[in-house]
Amino acid sequence: MRRLPVYLVLDVSGSMTGEPIEAVKNGIKTMIAALRQDPYALETAHISVITFNHNAQQVAPLIELAMFQEPQITASGTTSVGAALSLLSDKIESEVKKTTVEQKGDWKPLVFFMTDGLPTDDWKAGLNKFKKQKCGMVVACAAGQHADTTILKEITKNVVSLDTADSASIQAFFKWVSSSVSVSSAKIENETAETSSISELPPPPDEVNIVI
Numbered sequence: 775m776r777r778l779p780v781y782l783v784l785d786v787s788g789s790m791t792g793e794p795i796e797a798v799k800n801g802i803k804t805m806i807a808a809l810r811q812d813p814y815a816l817e818t819a820h821i822s823v824i825t826f827n828h829n830a831q832q833v834a835p836l837i838e839l840a841m842f843q844e845p846q847i848t849a850s851g852t853t854s855v856g857a858a859l860s861l862l863s864d865k866i867e868s869e870v871k872k873t874t875v876e877q878k879g880d881w882k883p884l885v886f887f888m889t890d891g892l893p894t895d896d897w898k899a900g901l902n903k904f905k906k907q908k909c910g911m912v913v914a915c916a917a918g919q920h921a922d923t924t925i926l927k928e929i930t931k932n933v934v935s936l937d938t939a940d941s942a943s944i945q946a947f948f949k950w951v952s953s954s955v956s957v958s959s960a961k962i963e964n965e966t967a968e969t970s971s972i973s974e975l976p977p978p979p980d981e982v983n984i985v986i
Contacts, residue, residue, distance in 0.1 A: 778818040778959050779836055779870050779883035782951075783858050785917070786825040789891050790849040790939070794917065797941035798888075799847055801948030808952040809839055814959040816840065818881070822865065826858035827851030836869040855893035856900030859929070863904045881962050882910035884969065886951050887929065890917040890939045901929060910958070910968045913975075915947055916985070923985045932972040933985040946981035 784798055802823065809815040821842050823834035833845035866883055873879035912930035916923045918939035926933045936943035953976045958969040969975065978984060 776818070776878055776962075777820045777838075777871070777880045778955075778962060779820050779822065779866070779880055780955055781822050781824060781836075781862060781865070781883055781885045783824045783826070783862055783885060783887040784847070785827075785853060785889035785891065786847055786849050786851075787827045787853045787891060788850050789853075789920065792849075793941050794890060794939040794944060795847060795849040797939075797944035798948075799844070800941070801944050801951075802844055804945065805948045805952040805955075806839065806842055806844070808949070809955055812956045812959070814963045815956050818959045818962060819955055822869070824858060824862055824865065826854050826861075829854055830857040830861040832861065832865055836865070852894040853889065853891045854895040855889065855925075856895040856897035858887075859897065859900030859904040863900075863907050866907045866909070882908055882968055884955065884958055885909055885912040885930075886915070886954075887912065887926075888915040888917055888947070889921050889926075891920050892922055893925065897925070904929070911970055911972075911975075913951075913954075913972065915982075917944065917947075927985070934972075934978060935983045935985050936981060937983070943981040946979045950976065950978050950982055 820836050822836040828851035871879040913932045914926035916935040
């Protein structure tokens with residue numbers, strides 16, 4: 775069975791303390807519950823969660839929806855965007871099955887990257903490493919006014935922003951992520967195509983602005 779890998783890469787730095795981090799935890803919960811109701815997603819989607827602050831860690835390895843367990847997430851520290859991109863690259867390298875002569879590998883991964891601040895490490899080095907990976911689609915989300923969309927535009931052309939990092943906006947973002955994964959898994963189940971641009975996703979809710 776060809777899997778659809780979905781990587782959530784989430785900023786858990788100190789500025790996410792309080793309402794934002796609780797909203798992220800609730801968002802993951804809501805997203806998993808929604809996807810478990812979707813027969814296509816249940817069949818193909820595998821979810822992983824990578825968090826980053828002073829360093830990056832994979833808090834949930836790539837696993838099928840039915841087996842996914844919510845990771846323990848707390849907010850503290852700085853914003854190591856480069857470390858997150860580097861670790862994401864390593865995990866895609868090791869976890870996503872490549873296509874060979876004998877077998878078709880997994881579908882290209884979907885990546886949803888969310889940050890509320892500016893990188894505090896050498897993010898370009900991490901970005902250069904990540905650029906070597908083949909992804910189906912990468913969406914970067916600037917949560918609130920302190921994230922820099924021009925930096926996110928260097929990671930991917932698909933950038934969205936939230937006016938504030940409050941629970942309503944973050945919840946809306948995760949609901950949109952779950953419907954995006956549903957649309958992508960339905961497409962590949964019907965073998966129409968892989969998702970590669972933001973225009974192929976469901977229109978985002980009012981709280982989620984597409985950055986042109």
